[in-house]
Amino acid sequence: MTTAAPGSYGTGPEKLLSPVLSEIWDEPESWTLETYLRHDGYQGLRKALAMPPDDVIALVKEAGLRGRGGAGFPTGMKWQFIPQGDGKPHYLVVNADESEPGTCKDIPLMFANPHVLLEGMLIACHAIRSNHAFIYLRGEVVPVLRRLHEAVREAYEAGYIGRNVLGSGLDVDITVHAGAGAYICGEETALLDSLEGRRGQPRLRPPFPAVAGLYACPTVVNNVESVASVPSILHRGKEWFRSMGTEKCPGYTLYSLSGHVVNPGQYEAPMGITLRQLLELAGGIRPGHRLKFWTPGGSSTPLLTEEHLDVPLDFDSVAAAGSLLGTKALQCFDETTCVVRAVTRWTEFYAHESCGKCTPCREGTYWLVQLMRDIEAGKGTLSDLDKLADISDNIFGRSFCALGDGAAAPILSSLQYFRDEYEAHIEQRGCPFDPAASTLWADQPSTAHQEVNA
């Protein structure tokens, strides 16, 4: 089992990190076709077009790429599920609805290098025999929308998209579609309903999108980062990809550090790096403070604590530690943070975003918010804690889609690790924390941040 980049023996940043997707983000005009072409852009597509589609699927499968949108499902296998010779149109839909609290990797990726996504989409279209692909981008990110519009325009003009792509006979159209504000549309079947012009509510499965997806036709829904990882596999080979990460979770990925960290940001590393290693790279928790709790992959993944600093951040190891790798959104909170406040806010979020389709989630999140607000305000009772756990238990695994599970996760995990803090709110009839101590400017009366926009 290897967890580091090839030939790495030390622990310096250059050994621990493996920028591939982010490799050209510091170029002056990284988002242009011209810059992308100077850095092997569209070379993976050329290789793919010279291969039979099934060989492309096999290659992605053998490389071991697992979906980067949270669930870790093998990307190649998803492609293989598309029935062939069925006479129906096939569709590729890129899930660019990045909305999971804490998750912030796809937005900078598409902003800095939209062409790597387009190249991955073209390879996928060739593999699954699709002639029309969509990017479902959440609406609230206009700077990214601008660059996607521009990249698609450039790629059409240069013959990478459109009729007879690079003389291969493949016809592909790519449509950029902006959503309108709904977290639930990150759920793939809700996304498809939304893309069909409906309220974004999840669909019953089966049938799965591979059989009846967009317009009831075979459809692959892939996360941005998953698709954007494909060109490098084609260009540099599956052995190269498998030389990074773990045996079951090969390759590199974007880890997003946020919160009370000295240098928050994107850190692209082989799968299986630990939070301790990442924090060392990022300068640690802000001076004078220590880590209290963190999410491995957004707010829907159960909280972890300091004792989990050395858990390898791959799908299997994080699951074994009782959480989920999710989107690798590492939100770090120090000891100034009230866990009840944090969880109340997430719970309000889930209640707001619950689509209303199923009863456990719609009603359950409503009651969870009432209980959490009372406890945070010091108006709760000890029996409320059992009620919280009971309602969460009735939502978890009993809801129509994963939103319900996500709503229960922060409550159940925070009760597991910080029950005493809930009790303190109840016994002291109020919150024992000072919110001002948690802010970005709490310890720095005059920081560089404050000069921005001043």
Next chain:
Amino acid sequence: MTTQVNLGLPELPAEDYPDEVRARLEVDAKEIIARYPGSRSALLPMLHLVQSEEGYVSRTGMRFCARMLDLTDAEVAAVATFYTMYRRRPSGDYHVGVCTNTLCAIMGGDQIFAELKEHLGVDNQGTTEDGTITLEHIECNAACDFAPVVMVNWEFFDNQTPDSVKQMVDDLRAGRTVSPTRGAPLCSFKQTARILAGFPDTRPGAVSASGSAGPASLAGLRLAKGATAPARPDAAHGLVPSQGESTAENGTQEGEGQ
């Protein structure tokens, strides 16, 4: 003074757009519909389109969408009211959204939102008397490494403080040009809605504005590259970049909020 009495009667059908407006919007709507294999897929972009006309999704706008897509008014209203980006009443030229989801809230978003409400004299979803600004607290906008984050017309204002945001809204109300940390110099909410409908921003320099990536996006890349660059000997073993370095990174974003 007359008293309005609600008799519980159904509303009269919405009025149509004036002919000139309808003719213009029809051209755009047809272009949107042509992008999709199924016409109903055009509904979300078309709701952005009618929002670009009036600044909100009016009953007239919904009726227009229904007519163009052969849907009922009720089917369109069901969709328009599901998504948070569609406004249901006239509001300001600039939508100021303060992220108060957990991470931004804790990093200072709650304080920013509280101070901004007081500064502008409006509550959540309220519009200032001059019609310039509509304030709203928003959910996670996928920029947690830049917390606390404020969005104005859905452009990124990263690493904000109460003072920086108050200055920014004062600039907007004074009619000064304001540029985000990531994104293009602000245009009006209506113009933003037109981009969301799928019509590219044609302003010169809009696509390239604010550069390739924000400082936090480059945090890992700089360490990885610095390790082999002779100019950054510290990065090979010193894993904690100094405060001075992060100041320099922020310095590359000069010229915002003028």
